[in-house]
Amino acid sequence: MSENNHHLHHPQQNHFCPAETMSEDEEPSRPSPPPPELGSKKTRNCAAVHPSPHSDRVLEIVLEHVLQFLTASRDRNAASLVSKSWYRTEALTRSDVFIGNCYSVSPARVTTRFPRVRSVVIKGRPRFADFNLMPQNWGGHFGPWVATMGKAYPLLERVYLKRMSLTDRDLCLLADSFTKFKELVLVCCEGFGTSGLTAVVSKCRQLRVLDLSDTEVSYDGVDWISYFPEGETCLESLIFDCVECPINFEALESLVARSPALKKLRLNREVSIGQLYRLMVSAPNLTHLGTGAFGHPEPQDPNNQEMDYAAAFSACKSLVCLSGFREVMPDYLPAIYSVCANLTSLNLSYANIDVEQFKSVICQCFKLQILWVLDSVYDEGLQAVAATCRDLRELRVFPLNAQEDVEGPVSEVGLQAISEGCPKLESILYFCQRMTNAAVIAMSNNCPDLVVFRLCIMGRHQPDHITGAPMDEGFGAIVMNCKKLTRLAISGLLTDRAFAYIGMYGKLVRTLSVAFAGDSDTGLKYVLEGCPKLQKLEIRDSPFGDAALVSGLHHYYNMRFLWMSTCQLSRQGCQEVARALPRLSVELLSYEENEKMDDDTVDVLYMYRSLQGPRDDAPQFVTIL
Amino acid sequence: MDGATGKGEACPKFFCFVQGNSIMASVGSSSRGKGASSSEERKLELRLGPPGGEEELYFSRAASVQKNISNNMNTGQKFSADPASKAIGSSGSHKRTASPVVGWPPIRASRRNLSSSSSLKLPSNSPDVIPDKITLEKPAENKGKGLFVKINMEGVPIGRKVDLKACDSYEKLAFSVDQLFRGLLAAQRDITGIETKQDNEKPISGVLDGTGEYTLVYEDNEGDRILVGDVPWDMFVSTVKRLHVLKSSELSAINFNRNKEVNERSFKT
Numbered sequence: 001m002s003e004n005n006h007h008l009h010h011p012q013q014n015h016f017c018p019a020e021t022m023s024e025d026e027e028p029s030r031p032s033p034p035p036p037e038l039g040s041k042k043t044r045n046c047a048a049v050h051p052s053p054h055s056d057r058v059l060e061i062v063l064e065h066v067l068q069f070l071t072a073s074r075d076r077n078a079a080s081l082v083s084k085s086w087y088r089t090e091a092l093t094r095s096d097v098f099i100g101n102c103y104s105v106s107p108a109r110v111t112t113r114f115p116r117v118r119s120v121v122i123k124g125r126p127r128f129a130d131f132n133l134m135p136q137n138w139g140g141h142f143g144p145w146v147a148t149m150g151k152a153y154p155l156l157e158r159v160y161l162k163r164m165s166l167t168d169r170d171l172c173l174l175a176d177s178f179t180k181f182k183e184l185v186l187v188c189c190e191g192f193g194t195s196g197l198t199a200v201v202s203k204c205r206q207l208r209v210l211d212l213s214d215t216e217v218s219y220d221g222v223d224w225i226s227y228f229p230e231g232e233t234c235l236e237s238l239i240f241d242c243v244e245c246p247i248n249f250e251a252l253e254s255l256v257a258r259s260p261a262l263k264k265l266r267l268n269r270e271v272s273i274g275q276l277y278r279l280m281v282s283a284p285n286l287t288h289l290g291t292g293a294f295g296h297p298e299p300q301d302p303n304n305q306e307m308d309y310a311a312a313f314s315a316c317k318s319l320v321c322l323s324g325f326r327e328v329m330p331d332y333l334p335a336i337y338s339v340c341a342n343l344t345s346l347n348l349s350y351a352n353i354d355v356e357q358f359k360s361v362i363c364q365c366f367k368l369q370i371l372w373v374l375d376s377v378y379d380e381g382l383q384a385v386a387a388t389c390r391d392l393r394e395l396r397v398f399p400l401n402a403q404e405d406v407e408g409p410v411s412e413v414g415l416q417a418i419s420e421g422c423p424k425l426e427s428i429l430y431f432c433q434r435m436t437n438a439a440v441i442a443m444s445n446n447c448p449d450l451v452v453f454r455l456c457i458m459g460r461h462q463p464d465h466i467t468g469a470p471m472d473e474g475f476g477a478i479v480m481n482c483k484k485l486t487r488l489a490i491s492g493l494l495t496d497r498a499f500a501y502i503g504m505y506g507k508l509v510r511t512l513s514v515a516f517a518g519d520s521d522t523g524l525k526y527v528l529e530g531c532p533k534l535q536k537l538e539i540r541d542s543p544f545g546d547a548a549l550v551s552g553l554h555h556y557y558n559m560r561f562l563w564m565s566t567c568q569l570s571r572q573g574c575q576e577v578a579r580a581l582p583r584l585s586v587e588l589l590s591y592e593e594n595e596k597m598d599d600d601t602v603d604v605l606y607m608y609r610s611l612q613g614p615r616d617d618a619p620q621f622v623t624i625l
Numbered sequence: 626m627d628g629a630t631g632k633g634e635a636c637p638k639f640f641c642f643v644q645g646n647s648i649m650a651s652v653g654s655s656s657r658g659k660g661a662s663s664s665e666e667r668k669l670e671l672r673l674g675p676p677g678g679e680e681e682l683y684f685s686r687a688a689s690v691q692k693n694i695s696n697n698m699n700t701g702q703k704f705s706a707d708p709a710s711k712a713i714g715s716s717g718s719h720k721r722t723a724s725p726v727v728g729w730p731p732i733r734a735s736r737r738n739l740s741s742s743s744s745l746k747l748p749s750n751s752p753d754v755i756p757d758k759i760t761l762e763k764p765a766e767n768k769g770k771g772l773f774v775k776i777n778m779e780g781v782p783i784g785r786k787v788d789l790k791a792c793d794s795y796e797k798l799a800f801s802v803d804q805l806f807r808g809l810l811a812a813q814r815d816i817t818g819i820e821t822k823q824d825n826e827k828p829i830s831g832v833l834d835g836t837g838e839y840t841l842v843y844e845d846n847e848g849d850r851i852l853v854g855d856v857p858w859d860m861f862v863s864t865v866k867r868l869h870v871l872k873s874s875e876l877s878a879i880n881f882n883r884n885k886e887v888n889e890r891s892f893k894t
Contacts, residue, residue: 131728214735221808242735246784270784352739374739400740402732431730458730515729540728 056085063089073098092116099123100560102164103585106612107145111152119158119183120149124165126563126606128538130188133565134604135593137619142166150177158183158209165189171196175203182234183209190216194245197224205229208261211239219245226251237264241290241324244268249275257282263318266290269326273309274301280312288345289316291324294332309335323347323372330357340364347372349398359384372396375410375431382414386421394427394452404459408433412440412465419443427452434465435492440474444481453478454489460516460541463493470494476501479509486533489513499523503530514539521548521568528552538563546573549605553580561608569602577607578625585610586625593621776868778806778839779875785809789862795833795854802841802870803829832870840873 067090070076080090095118097110102124111117124140142164149156156178164186171192174181181204194217201207201224217240225247228235233255247270256262256279263286267276271292280286297307309332313319319339328351343365348358349372358377362368368389373381375397385392395418397410410432416439418425425447435457443450455475463470471492479485479502486508490498494517502509503526510533518524524544527534528551537559545568556562556577571588578586589604614624772789785805792798807829831837833854841853845864853861853868 128728128731130733131731133728214733349736350739398736399730399732402730402737404730431732456730460726460729515731541726 060085060089064093067093071096095119097121101608101610102140102145103612103615104560104608104610107148109611111148115152117149117153118156119160120145120153120156121160121162122164123162125163125188126538126561127163128540128563128565129163133540134589134606135591135619135621137165137593138589138622139615139617139619140164141617142170146170146173146177150174154178155180157181158185160185160187161189162187163189165191166196168192168196168199172199175199178204180206182206183211185209185211186213186215187211188214193218193220194222194224195220198222198227201225202227202229206234208234209237210235211237212243213239213266214242217243217245223248223251225255228255231258233259234261235259236261237288238262239264239266239290241266241268241292241326246270253278253282259283262286264288264321266323267292269293272298272301273329273332274298274307277307277309277312280316284315285318286316287318288321289319289324290347291322291326293327294325294351295327295329310338314338317342319343321345321347325351328353330354333357333361336361337364341367343368345370348377349374349396352376352400355380363388365389366391368392370394372398374398374400375408376400378409379411379414379417382410383417383421386417389422390424392418392422392425395422395425396429397431398429399431399458402431402458404433406433408458412436412438415439416442419446423447424449426450429454429456429489431456431458433458434462435471435474436464436466437469437471437474437477438464438466440471441477444474444477448482449484450478450482451484452487453482453485454487454513455491456489457492459492461493462491470498472498472501476505479505483508485509487511490517491515492517495519496523496526499526503527506531508533510534511536512538514542516541518542518544521545521551524548525551528555532558534558535560537561539567540565541567543568546570546576549573550576550580553577556581556584556607557609559609561606563604563606564602565604567602567605569605571600571602574602574605574607575625583609583611585614587618588623588625590621590623593619595621772862774865774868776802776805776870778802778810778870779872781806781809787868789865794858795861798853799830799832799841802832806870829870835873835876838873839870840876842869842871842876843867844869 063086067076067079070079070090073096076090076094080087091113092115094114095116097114097117097119098121099105099110100123102122122142122145125138126134128134129138140163142161143166150173154177157180159174159181160183166186166189174184176199181200184200184204184207197217201210223246235255238255238259245268247268249271252271253275256265262283265279265283265286266288267279267290269292271279273292273294274297276292276294280289301307313335316339320342322336322339322343322345325348330353333353337360340361341364344367346361346365346368347370348361352374354376355378358373358381362371362381362384365371366388369391371385371389371392371394373396377397382397385395397414399408410430411434412432415430415432415435418428419439419442423446425443426449428443428450429452432455435455440455443453457471464474471490472495475488475490475494475498479488485506488502488506488509488511490502490513496519499518499522502512506512506527507530509531512527512531512534514537521544523542524539525548527537528548532555534555535558538561540563544564549564549569550573552562574586574588578584584607586605586607588602589606591603618624773786774789775784776787777784787798787801787805789798792801807827810829811827829837829839832839832841842850843853843861843865844850844867846866850869
């Protein structure tokens, strides 16, 4: 049907953080065919459109019923281009709206075109903002959206936001406007506190999903957990593992006990191991568990001898996804052994455990498909993964010490082993201090199903540490041999040649991340001229200038965004682009919060296509050309 | 599995792209490697020595490229909320140095400083070496700028965290304790829920001198419990691991490790 890859096998079912695992342009939408409830909603949409049996209308009614089966945005977008009639019908029957860039279109325009929306996905800040590459308060405000949708979509059920700013007021308005509200997923969001959460949990009585992955919530004294309504809740998923707020455990325990449908529970590190035990005992049907601290019992926990942690885990027969271990005491790891054989997802990326401790766990996880770890497991640990996890689809190896110039515990040895042991690998994120082309080439040959390849050699401009050569050949092999590749992040010493390879072979690449790479404008030109599917390009600290920038004019309207920071751009060059492409919003950002860009150098260029023209909420450090 | 390490051997699959291709000819500059294949013709043939020799490599590149990169590295301060990581690469070269760069490596804030917030440092690879048995206490976490230490108040189920970097004196710490717990304590006492918060809240005072209902106590890196206020502030900050706000009336029952340099203290209950 479409290229919308569901290769990550229904991300919402298996992953710790739905948005992180999917690259930005994957919608977290339901796989087709739609579940019965959605189908009936669509029928409701259809019936409302054109009840008359006039012959033209008959065709439209048929079309409505056929369009029910189109769930992917890309397919619906295509259908809407066929004719005016198709455009109208499609617009009236679209219930899921995906907005990849909140400034590409105004809320009013969306609600006008799509009057019957039940679920909305909105993404805000650019990804490089996560790494402090621009000041705070850039934008991405949910306020205007909730204000407009509150009036237009009273039956809205689902809101998914990524990198947006929300206030307590926004959440209150959400809770007041949408009486049937069911799912709130906030990924990498911020700006609100526990008061806002309280409004949602207390008023949205049909709330099924509350997911706050990687979202910052400030503690303003209110214990939001206590505000879930009395009696049974509809909660199926409660995810707050990164929320750094204290919680009232008694309230949480009571909530879990009265949520019979709860399947996914991810606790923050305020929850001690003893408290975890009590929760697990009352919720043995969990499929996804985030363990909280998993450290030494706290003073308030009952006597250690009474806690049979292993038994608590054994009782969770449905557990397939395990994460947490935020303050892990490795002594307690053996408690999870009994569930290892059933696990398809394991996230130990906050757990500093040593090689032997890791091996004792991983050697039992033969069904594992997704694994996130710290590099403290060493190459040896990765070899153990390769020996056991033959079905592995996704691997992420994060650095314990995120610095350059330290002796890294993982290297090309680990990468090579994984490539040999895990031929079904589809997605990899690998932080290391040293790498070789040979290992990367090996992976390109051994793992032909790779869709996402992100290699971060932490030392800037680091060559192949055995041959001394640039990493061009390795990445070249990846784009050449991995025919399904759509997302690529490159690092290490890279010349224009690497970009030539990408432009030549990376025909399906949609997302490309570049840092400290390339020799000249030619490099960027290769990519802009050679990659027709390129949607998201983020570049930092690379020698690309105005000449390269203008070489992409033919393509920028097809892209979600272009980010270039600390490159060789001048204000003039950016002006040229802005003049040539009036529907492009060209933002120049200054690194200093209180200063506008006044001289010719450009700190950050962030540009994106937009139907709504320059935004009116830009802070001082943003200049829109 | 080809154990190829040299570039020439590793290339057969896509080498044909390189030869005689007009695009590649225009790339011009660098391709380096000890075993550079003879069929690759480059304008600049660069040698590479052992890691120490890399500095030479960068400086011998084409002048324009060198200048471009210097310009990059000389760009003014990058924005950063975290002054610790606010730095620019050393001017004029991009050889590997320890000077940190903003936002590099690209790890989100929640994943930084994991080694300092965990009891174990990066363990040795050898299975024979068993790491020292970890202490029971969780060390103070360093969240970038702040130094956050857990603080619990007797009788209040919810623990808090206080940023010691934000307090630069004992007085400020005592004030923070009042700020953090006044509302919670009032909520604990107010069982009826009818009285407003304001009525029931009274400030928590006298935590440092024993005159109040509660007294501030800390645990240091050796697990000892010590009255807060005895040592110079900086010394306190460097050794404190955990704070407790305990009922003054209970304190006489607890054995304290007194700091030997400090005079005996007595306090009234």
